Amino acid sequence: MAEIGMIGAGSWGTALTWLLGNNGHHVTVWSAIKDEIDLLNENREHTDKLPGVKLKDDVIFTTDLKEACSNKDILVLAVPSPFTRSTAKQMKDHVRYGQLIVSVAKGLEEDTLDTLSMIIEEEIPQSKVVVLCGPSHAEEVGKGMPTVVVAGSKDCQDAKYVQDIFMSDVFRVYTSDDPYGMQLGAALKNVIALAAGIEDGIGYGDNTKAALITRGIAEISRLGVAAGGDEATFHGLTGIGDLIVTCASQHSRNRRAGILIGQGKSYDEAMKEVKQVVEGVYSAKSAMQLAKKYHVEIPIIEQVNAILFDGKDPKQAINDLMCRDKKEEI
Ligand SMILES: NC(=O)c1ccc[n+]([C@@H]2O[C@H](COP(=O)([O-])OP(=O)(O)OC[C@H]3O[C@@H](n4cnc5c(N)ncnc54)[C@H](O)[C@@H]3O)[C@@H](O)[C@H]2O)c1
Secondary structure (H helix, E strand, O other), X not given: OOEEEEEXXXXXXXXXXXXXXXXOOEEEEEOOOHHHHHHHHHHOOOOOOOOOOOOOOOOEEEOOHHHXXXXXXXXXXXXXXXXXXXXXXXXXXXXXXXXXEEEOOOOEOOOOOOEHHHHHHHHOOOOEEEEEEOOOOHHHXXXXXXXXXXXXXXXXXXXXXXXXXXXXXXXXXXEEOOHHHHHHHHHHHHHHHHHHHHHHHHOOOHHHHHHHHHHHHHHHHHHHHHHOOOHHHHOOHHHHHHHHHHHHOOOOHHHHHHHHHHOOOOHHHHHHHHOOOOHHHHHHHHHHHHXXXXXXXXXXXXXXXXXXXXXXXXXXXXXXXXOOOOOOXX
8 A cells, every 4th residue: 555645636636536445545635725625525426527426534634745745656746737846845844865756747837848748857856757648537536437547757657657556457557768758748638638629619510520639739739749759659559549539529628629719709708617727728839849940840730829828719720720732641
């Protein structure tokens, strides 16, 4: 049995707490939000974000970051990506030398273009980071539906340790030595999910969706490989796998935001209605900066940026994609 600190108590932190509890581990859950900790203490369930998923009696809920970080075998950082740096900064003084931190959020920081593992390593230099991602909606993990993800680290022993801790008969974990490529895939697929939602909102069909997914992964791989990721990673669970789930799923908040925009809502209206952090919006800007740095064409992501930030008409954006210069596919 391992002692685990779950830093972040949103949908994903809650689903992973349920999974790790079922695997026989002891979890202490931290949230920055006192009301959230009170709610969890009272119900042993996140009735707002993951209703129906009951957590074990021995799970501890706290707003004390020192309590959540001290004497743990593993810390899991599960706050949404815009809060990764600020949360890591607060954790620093409570983290021991050589502490394993599992990064499970998805995003790419604007301007620095740092992945989340880079941010954690920068803010908590005494830690060792393993990335865990793949096609995995909290709502399905919390119901024990078979899910397959990847644990990635340059240190294969660390990745194997995390694989052992998380793996169960409903949660299969592969390992990878390309955490950078994994994180680029995980962040960039959210931008394509916005495009898939926009297409759904306009009322286009399966042909358009299939085109967005396949041309989307072509775009992600092109940029990811230029930036230093391994091409095979983008063809795996954290690349095409995560892209498929997020473009097709009712659970994807990025797709939901896209649907609202495709239906004619403004950016502000869509964000207000979705309520949760729509990470694709942040990653859309970072992707443009990354593409500029590596001189890579990313036409779909470019159009998503134009719709989100310049108010471009979504139908016109898809029309512009359709009317680009003739090309060979591969
Ligand atoms: N939900 C999923 O199915 C899922 C699956 C895989 C990965 N992820 C990734 O995990 C991360 C978390 O996703 P989520 O679905 O749990 O998000 P969420 O929107 O449910 O998380 C919100 C939580 O973030 C925390 N929070 C809010 N403000 C904060 C602040 N200022 N500082 C620190 N923490 C704060 C609170 O615990 C809040 O409940 C994201 O990067 C997401 O992409 C989510």
